[in-house]
Amino acid sequence: MSCLSEAQRSQFDDEGYLVLRDFFDPGADLDPIITEYEGVLVRLAERLAVAGEIKSTHADADFSERLIRICEESGRIHAQSFDFSLPQRNIQADTPIWTGPAVFNLLRHERLLDLIEELIGPEIYANPIQHVRLKLPEARAIRDAAGNILQGVTPWHQDSGVTQPEADETEMITVWFPLWDAPVESGCLAVIPRSHRQGVIDHCPFGGAGFGIPDKLLAKQAAVALPMARGDLLLMHRRTCHSSLPNQSNRIRWSFDLRYNPTHQPSGRSAFPGFVARSRAHPASELHDATAWANSWLEARAQLAGDAQAQTFHRWDGTREVCA
Numbered sequence: 001m002s003c004l005s006e007a008q009r010s011q012f013d014d015e016g017y018l019v020l021r022d023f024f025d026p027g028a029d030l031d032p033i034i035t036e037y038e039g040v041l042v043r044l045a046e047r048l049a050v051a052g053e054i055k056s057t058h059a060d061a062d063f064s065e066r067l068i069r070i071c072e073e074s075g076r077i078h079a080q081s082f083d084f085s086l087p088q089r090n091i092q093a094d095t096p097i098w099t100g101p102a103v104f105n106l107l108r109h110e111r112l113l114d115l116i117e118e119l120i121g122p123e124i125y126a127n128p129i130q131h132v133r134l135k136l137p138e139a140r141a142i143r144d145a146a147g148n149i150l151q152g153v154t155p156w157h158q159d160s161g162v163t164q165p166e167a168d169e170t171e172m173i174t175v176w177f178p179l180w181d182a183p184v185e186s187g188c189l190a191v192i193p194r195s196h197r198q199g200v201i202d203h204c205p206f207g208g209a210g211f212g213i214p215d216k217l218l219a220k221q222a223a224v225a226l227p228m229a230r231g232d233l234l235l236m237h238r239r240t241c242h243s244s245l246p247n248q249s250n251r252i253r254w255s256f257d258l259r260y261n262p263t264h265q266p267s268g269r270s271a272f273p274g275f276v277a278r279s280r281a282h283p284a285s286e287l288h289d290a291t292a293w294a295n296s297w298l299e300a301r302a303q304l305a306g307d308a309q310a311q312t313f314h315r316w317d318g319t320r321e322v323c324a
């Protein structure tokens with residue numbers, strides 16, 4: 001059975017993105033992730049309390065409020081303790097990473113792989129550029145010394161802009177979904193329809209938040225915001241320009257973004273481990289073992305730790321003329 005109607009398929013091809021409403025069964029597909037992350041948060045709180053960074057573990061608060069309070073009290077965000085990828089700089093032997101079984105199960109979600117198969121064929125690699133984002137409300141944001149909000153809005157970019165140029169032709173699909181409702185005020189994503197028809201656009205350093213496309217290269221007037229409900233899923237082409245709006249709600253904006261590409265094409269971040277999620281040609285090459293997946297990240301971390309030379313993930317250095 002096909003996952004996409006003809007109209008949906010043409011929307012993805014023509015516009016560079018597609019929202020599928022109620023794709024996931026929230027109770028069966030998303031709740032196990034939430035439960036797993038509740039454990040991550042409890043352990044983080046306990047560690048910080050033992051280290052004296054926080055006085056209370058804030059056990060009386062719900063997940064969102066508890067994380068916000070822990071960040072406020074410790075004065076830092078703890079994004080890396082939840083993420084299932086390594087950071088793009090300064091990887092150390094003890095850099096935190098969360099690669100739990102509920103996350104792995106979602107990466108291997110059967111119907112999600114069916115959907116990806118319709119778009120890129122049956123040899124599917126789970127690309128290691130994958131993140132959980134837990135964004136604090138701007139009103140309670142944590143800032144760096146220069147006053148930049150940490151893990152605030154995501155600047156306008158193409159996902160090709162976060163891969164190495166070797167992956168420019170890789171047919172990488174981005175999958176984005178919220179763990180709970182992401183209305184406009186919570187800082188949902190925005191996209192520029194049809195922007196994927198251009199090539200890779202220059203990205204420049206952006207206010208302490210990585211890299212973004214300068215305004216003069218963007219048709220921002222054409223942008224559309226994509227409020228999404230729990231269970232909805234967004235597909236994007238690798239060259240679709242997208243960003244996120246500020247979180248003006250009073251709750252964490254919580255999302256996953258995953259990527260898949262045909263197995264024999266470059267992932268664009270070869271120092272990180274992906275895995276074969278589906279193979280009709282060589283089913284034995286599929287990874288079904290959550291522990292092996294977690295171990296592959298621990299091995300990559302050990303290999304990369306302290307090796308600044310190996311940690312070259314950025315293709316932009318800010319020296320492009322448009323960045324001036």
Ligand SMILES: O=C(O)CCC(=O)C(=O)O
Binds near residue numbers: 153174256258
């Ligand atoms: O969630 C966000 O704010 C940004 C997500 C993003 O850039 C992506 O999914 O590629």
Ligand SMILES: [Fe+2]
Binds near residue numbers: 157158159242
């Ligand atoms: Fe992105």
